Amino acid sequence: QVQLVESGGGLVQAGGSLRLxxxxxxxTFSSYTMGWFRQAPGKEREFQAAITWNGGLTYVAxxxxxxxxxxxxxxxxxxxxxxxxxxxxxTAVYYCAAKRGWDRLKSSERYNYWGQGTAVTVxx
Numbered sequence: 001q002v003q004l005v006e007s008g009g010g011l012v013q014a015g016g017s018l019r020l021x022x023x024x025x026x027x028t029f030s031s032y033t034m035g036w037f038r039q040a041p042g043k044e045r046e047f048q049a050a051i052t053w054n055g056g057l058t059y060v061a062x063x064x065x066x067x068x069x070x071x072x073x074x075x076x077x078x079x080x081x082x083x084x085x086x087x088x089x090x091t092a093v094y095y096c097a098a099k100r101g102w103d104r105l106k107s108s109e110r111y112n113y114w115g116q117g118t119a120v121t122v123x124x
Contacts, residue, residue, distance in 0.1 A: 001026055001113075002024050002025065002026045002032060002112075002113040003024065003026065003113070004022055004024050004097070004098060004113055004114060005022070005115055005116070006020060006021065006022050006023075006115040006116065006117060006118040007020070007021050008020040008021050008118060009093075009118030009119045010119075010120065011121045012120070012121070012122055012123070013122070014086060014087055014123065014124050015086065016122070017083060017084045017085075017086065019080055019081070020036070020080065020081040020082075020094055020096075020118060021078055021079070022079040022080070023077060023078050024077045024078065024079070025077070029098075030053055031053050032098040032099060032100065032113075033050055033051065033052055033053060033098070033099050033101060033102055033105070034050065034051050034070070034079040034097070034098055035047065035048075035049065035050040035051075035096065035098075035099065035111060036049045036050075036068075036070060036094060036095070037094070037095045037096075037097060037108055038093065038094045038120075039095070040089075040092040043092075045108050046061070046092075047107075048060070048061050048064055048068060048070075048094070049061065049064070049070035049081060050070065051071065051072050052102055055071065058070050067084050068081060068082065068083050069081070069084075079096055081094065081096075083120070086120075086122045088122045088123065088124045089122075090120060090122050091122050092119075092120060093117040093118065093120070094118050094120055095114055095115055095117045096114075096115045097111035097115070098111060098112060099112055099113075100112070
């Protein structure tokens, strides 16, 4: 069982940066692939990035590649999403999630555990 709590969201101007954190409880955090998704009002949940259990591999959605970076610190049981050059269209609730394995990363239904989300608003 893994419990996830996101933080770091807020209001930022276009071009600014935010770093989201996902704090996990449980001793098995380091065995999970971690992912970040976002959901804008009226839209489906959308994959942003994923990282393997040891941080050795990352995968970032094409739409945010070059602007978003995913990382993790297993000693701190925390995953991060660094978001730079933010745009108004990045406005959404951001969720972290955990799954076993490195397959079907973009499929939200493959993730076993989810946080409650943290809201990001980018003003123009």
